[in-house]
Amino acid sequence: MARRSKHGxxxxxxxxxxxxxxxLAADGLDGLTARALAERVACSPxxxxxxxxxxxxxxxxxEARLLDRLSARIADAxxxxxxxDAVLQMAEIYLDFSHEFPRLWSILLEHALPAGQATPDWHxxxxxxxxxxxxxxxxxxFAPGQQAEAxxxxxxxxxxxxxxxxxxxxxxxxxxxxQSARVLIRDLxxxxxxxxxARRPQLLPGSA
Amino acid sequence: MARRSKHGxxxxxxxxxxxxxxxLAADGLDGLTARALAERVACSPxxxxxxxxxxxxxxxxxEARLLDRLSARIADAxxxxxxxDAVLQMAEIYLDFSHEFPRLWSILLEHALPAGQATPDWHxxxxxxxxxxxxxxxxxxFAPGQQAEAxxxxxxxxxxxxxxxxxxxxxxxxxxxxQSARVLIRDLxxxxxxxxxARRPQLLPGSA
DNA sequence: GTCGCGATTTGAACATCGTTCACTGATCCC
DNA sequence: GGGATCAGTGAACGATGTTCAAATCGCGAC
Numbered sequence: 001m002a003r004r005s006k007h008g009x010x011x012x013x014x015x016x017x018x019x020x021x022x023x024l025a026a027d028g029l030d031g032l033t034a035r036a037l038a039e040r041v042a043c044s045p046x047x048x049x050x051x052x053x054x055x056x057x058x059x060x061x062x063e064a065r066l067l068d069r070l071s072a073r074i075a076d077a078x079x080x081x082x083x084x085d086a087v088l089q090m091a092e093i094y095l096d097f098s099h100e101f102p103r104l105w106s107i108l109l110e111h112a113l114p115a116g117q118a119t120p121d122w123h124x125x126x127x128x129x130x131x132x133x134x135x136x137x138x139x140x141x142f143a144p145g146q147q148a149e150a151x152x153x154x155x156x157x158x159x160x161x162x163x164x165x166x167x168x169x170x171x172x173x174x175x176x177x178x179q180s181a182r183v184l185i186r187d188l189x190x191x192x193x194x195x196x197x198a199r200r201p202q203l204l205p206g207s208a
Numbered sequence: 209m210a211r212r213s214k215h216g217x218x219x220x221x222x223x224x225x226x227x228x229x230x231x232l233a234a235d236g237l238d239g240l241t242a243r244a245l246a247e248r249v250a251c252s253p254x255x256x257x258x259x260x261x262x263x264x265x266x267x268x269x270x271e272a273r274l275l276d277r278l279s280a281r282i283a284d285a286x287x288x289x290x291x292x293d294a295v296l297q298m299a300e301i302y303l304d305f306s307h308e309f310p311r312l313w314s315i316l317l318e319h320a321l322p323a324g325q326a327t328p329d330w331h332x333x334x335x336x337x338x339x340x341x342x343x344x345x346x347x348x349x350f351a352p353g354q355q356a357e358a359x360x361x362x363x364x365x366x367x368x369x370x371x372x373x374x375x376x377x378x379x380x381x382x383x384x385x386x387q388s389a390r391v392l393i394r395d396l397x398x399x400x401x402x403x404x405x406a407r408r409p410q411l412l413p414g415s416a
Numbered sequence: 417g418t419c420g421c422g423a424t425t426t427g428a429a430c431a432t433c434g435t436t437c438a439c440t441g442a443t444c445c446c
Numbered sequence: 447g448g449g450a451t452c453a454g455t456g457a458a459c460g461a462t463g464t465t466c467a468a469a470t471c472g473c474g475a476c
């Protein structure tokens with residue numbers, strides 16, 4: 001064996017990440033062993049380490065693809081006009097996505113790098129991109145010169161939606177099923193935005 | 209060796225959980241190995257398995273103590289009178305707690321049991337207790353016969369606060385430091401509650 | 417055709433992990 | 447004093463992530 005890769009090295013990388021995603025979705029982090037992954041890719045464990053530094057890097061690549069998929073889904077959505085509807089739409093996409101890939105989603109949230117290793121930059125960048133999308137749809141609700149308030153609101157809303165989704169996926173919200181998580185999200189977005197309007201009803205009354 | 213325990217078996221249990229908490233706080237989940245834990249307790253690895261079924265059970269006991277500590281802190285707080293202040297107070301206790309034990313807190317959120325094993329009942333019960341405390345302080349803001357709305361609001365607020373705390377501890381909220389997480393929490397609670405009042409300004413105007 | 421070289425893949429080996437269990441020896445009861 | 451008991455032991459097992467010298471293949475030169 002050891003024939004030169006018929007697929008280029010990038011293709012091999014893709015195959016490994018594919019296989020890793022399948023294993024993670026089926027068996028969680030504990031199921032992803034170097035030997036199990038190698039067997040699924042039909043190569044030896046050593047080959048994995050020619051392409052990735054370690055298993056953590058494989059997991060990170062799965063996470064990256066997952067985040068990209070979410071970004072694409074948000075980008076593909078038919079844009080709603082009213083800011084409230086647009087934010088609600090994003091929140092529901094977020095919710096649906098987390099429940100569509102519950103295992104992968106949990107791994108994305110749970111996966112902690114060993115020791116001092118910080119979250120990689122591309123990870124933070126992808127999260128910042130999502131946050132920016134919320135912020136962009138929120139800006140019309142605020143007067144010019146209140147971008148700081150819009151940025152704050154975006155972070156609060158996004159963190160809140162995230163909290164509902166993660167607790168819901170982990171089944172930790174007592175008496176809250178996947179179904180009713182949607183109700184929570186609607187209530188959060190509508191009530192929070194109503195609270196914003198109630199603070200400055202005179203500025204942009206038409207934006208409600 | 210093998211002298212009969214000078215400490216009762218419960219004391220040994222406590223010593224193990226103590227040591228495990230210290231290791232987890234210092235080195236995270238990866239640092240908690242059976243041998244390292246045994247060395248810190250000054251016993252052999254096998255002894256651990258006379259007291260606990262496996263290392264997961266040790267971690268669960270650390271988590272249980274952590275949740276109890278949070279509950280106690282909330283119970284000890286001088287109760288605020290106005291519902292808004294009471295909820296805000298709880299949220300800030302929650303935030304401070306998560307940042308006081310960031311590593312243990314992350315483990316509490318991240319720790320996923322292997323395979324089909326569900327979150328143990330006592331865990332869910334402790335979370336439900338926290339949720340109930342929020343709910344109790346929220347009820348005065350709603351008219352009689354609107355307990356369902358109060359329960360919904362409690363879940364939304366608690367999940368939202370939780371989302372801010374977890375993203376903040378994990379350092380995933382772009383441009384949001386531990387300091388400013390407090391600002392996010394204040395904004396969430398105040399704006400959300402204002403949104404509730406804006407919906408029914410006629411009912412309990414004095415509760416603002 | 418074949419030879420050789422560089423790139424690629426291999427899989428045995430290593431340290432360490434969680435966990436088990438036959439054994440040890442201190443303690444209690446008689 | 448002498449079993450009986452049982453908390454505590456630690457060597458051993460299988461599996462883990464990772465490494466690296468060796469094996470193997472693809473391909474261009476001649």
